Amino acid sequence: MVKYERQLGKTFAALADPTRRAILARLEREDGASISGLARPLAVKLPTIMKHLDVLHSAGLVTRSKAGRTVTVRLAATPMQSAMAWLSRYERFWSRSLDRLSAYAERKEAAARRRTP
Amino acid sequence: MSSLTLVRRIKARPSIVWDALTTPEGIGYWWGPDAGPVVIAETDVRIGGRFRVRFRMLDGTEHESSGEYREVSKPQRLAMSWRWRGEDDSGESLVEIELRAISAGTELTFMHSQLRDDEIRTSHEQGWGGALDKLVQHYLEHPNGASHGIA
Numbered sequence: 001m002v003k004y005e006r007q008l009g010k011t012f013a014a015l016a017d018p019t020r021r022a023i024l025a026r027l028e029r030e031d032g033a034s035i036s037g038l039a040r041p042l043a044v045k046l047p048t049i050m051k052h053l054d055v056l057h058s059a060g061l062v063t064r065s066k067a068g069r070t071v072t073v074r075l076a077a078t079p080m081q082s083a084m085a086w087l088s089r090y091e092r093f094w095s096r097s098l099d100r101l102s103a104y105a106e107r108k109e110a111a112a113r114r115r116t117p
Numbered sequence: 118m119s120s121l122t123l124v125r126r127i128k129a130r131p132s133i134v135w136d137a138l139t140t141p142e143g144i145g146y147w148w149g150p151d152a153g154p155v156v157i158a159e160t161d162v163r164i165g166g167r168f169r170v171r172f173r174m175l176d177g178t179e180h181e182s183s184g185e186y187r188e189v190s191k192p193q194r195l196a197m198s199w200r201w202r203g204e205d206d207s208g209e210s211l212v213e214i215e216l217r218a219i220s221a222g223t224e225l226t227f228m229h230s231q232l233r234d235d236e237i238r239t240s241h242e243q244g245w246g247g248a249l250d251k252l253v254q255h256y257l258e259h260p261n262g263a264s265h266g267i268a
Contacts, residue, residue: 017137018143044215077187090229090232091121091123092122092150093149093150093227094121094123094227095123096149096150096151097147097148097149097150098123098125098147098227099125100146100147101125101127101134101137101138101143101146101147101225102125102127102129103147104137104143104146105127105133105134105137105223106127106128106129106222108129108133108136108137109128109129109130109133109176109222112130112133
């Protein structure tokens with residue numbers, strides 16, 4: 001459990017940086033990208049991207065594979081991410097639904113009070 | 118097995134919250150994770166009766182779940198089995214909702230349990246699919262980390 005929490009901390013720390021989130025968002029849209037391809041739209045230098053990729057890699061969020069001179073970066077599928085996918089699926093569904101349910105019931109309550117003051 | 122518990126304090130009396138939870142009209146207003154519409158809402162609120170709700174998300178995908186009411190104690194407690202239909206299906210789980218009258222209105226305690234851990238693997242195999250946005254959102258909402266979720 002301690003190990004899991006440490007991993008969670010690393011993951012959240014990795015996600016705290018906007019450049020790294022941009023990299024992850026890009027990798028989510030595309031199945032793999034080269035390091036120079038990642039650097040281009042972000043207006044940051046290659047060594048900076050490499051550092052960000054190190055952080056993401058150490059957090060288990062990306063994998064790197066080398067073919068010839070090209071390193072391809074991909075999102076990693078780890079149990080941690082799966083857990084998050086699970087959590088977000090149900091939590092988002094119910095959390096948003098219950099917020100809307102609350103707002104609806106409160107409107108109905110207000111309407112009922114107006115009818116019988 | 119995993120579970121999710123959420124609590125809401127609602128400024129409405131329990132009978133109004135109950136109706137919102139159980140009537141097709143009420144369900145049409147709130148069911149679903151975004152502002153997309155509910156396209157089917159059917160309820161037969163008695164023990165052994167069934168519900169079926171289908172909603173369309175803003176991305177155009179439709180999702181449907183159905184189940185059987187297991188406990189019906191108006192307006193305090195509602196329990197129902199839960200199963201997604203089609204691709205979303207990952208077995209049966211249990212939804213329990215308790216309503217408690219408080220001075221401000223109603224405290225609603227929601228629990229979705231018996232969620233099978235193999236769902237986690239299913240999500241895993243399907244890849245990220247938008248999970249990143251949600252993960253970031255989750256992070257923003259819970260900056261100290263996930264204090265709930267995987268039990």
